[in-house]
Amino acid sequence: MYFIAKNQDKQEILFKELKRVLPDMNGDITEEKCSPIFSGNLRTTVKETVLLNYRIPKGTWVLMPNTIARVSEEYFPKANRFIPERWLKNRPTNETAGNAEDFDIVSKGKRNPFAFLPFGFGPRSCIGKRFAELEMEILLAKVIRNFQVEYNYGEMKFFSKTLNMPKDPLRFKVTERKQ
Numbered sequence: 671m672y673f674i675a676k677n678q679d680k681q682e683i684l685f686k687e688l689k690r691v692l693p694d695m696n697g698d699i700t701e702e703k704c705s706p707i708f709s710g711n712l713r714t715t716v717k718e719t720v721l722l723n724y725r726i727p728k729g730t731w732v733l734m735p736n737t738i739a740r741v742s743e744e745y746f747p748k749a750n751r752f753i754p755e756r757w758l759k760n761r762p763t764n765e766t767a768g769n770a771e772d773f774d775i776v777s778k779g780k781r782n783p784f785a786f787l788p789f790g791f792g793p794r795s796c797i798g799k800r801f802a803e804l805e806m807e808i809l810l811a812k813v814i815r816n817f818q819v820e821y822n823y824g825e826m827k828f829f830s831k832t833l834n835m836p837k838d839p840l841r842f843k844v845t846e847r848k849q
């Protein structure tokens with residue numbers, strides 16, 4: 671919600687799309703992961719392993735830091751900008767939502783399904799993934815369909831305590847939309 675409140679141009683694209691697909695009341699949740707909730711995915715090696723020429727002894731904690739991977743320019747050009755178009759499969763057209771120029775910028779990044787794993791991966795990955803995504807989509811859709819949301823307090827700071835959390839209060843300005 672913070673990123674959509676700070677990027678009014680993207681909020682307008684989302685609002686128009688919601689109005690088109692749900693005229694009476696639903697996106698972009700993936701880019702909300704601009705600031706991943708979990709700092710990283712942790713695993714313990716069950717046998718001696720070699721990773722990128724480093725010998726990792728059995729029983730070592732290995733952390734894949736999501737927060738760092740997500741700001742890699744190699745995979746996510748303009749990583750620090752909120753660009754939901756980076757998660758689109760196809761370039762936006764007049765008939766589909768999104769900014770085509772932004773899509774062109776971000777599509778120069780390398781594609782790798784393991785570059786960003788906010789819900790982990792494998793047999794111990796998050797069992798609530800679908801549920802959490804659905805909840806976020808419904809909340810975002812309902813709010814943005816009915817209200818314009820702003821955040822007028824500069825850039826929010828985050829802190830990390832296993833989970834990444836906002837440091838500042840979430841003081842949104844919420845204005846009801848007339849349409």
Ligand code: HEM
Binds near residue numbers: 799
């Ligand atoms: C935005 C919300 C959420 C995020 C970002 C998230 C992220 C994660 C991550 C990164 C893991 C560790 C995965 C791994 O080590 O590979 C995890 C595990 C888990 N999550 Fe979530 N989660 C979310 C919401 C939920 C919800 C709503 C539920 C339950 C309804 C849930 C239930 C679980 C459970 C039970 C595990 C442990 C799975 C296991 O160890 O086998 N999560 N989650």
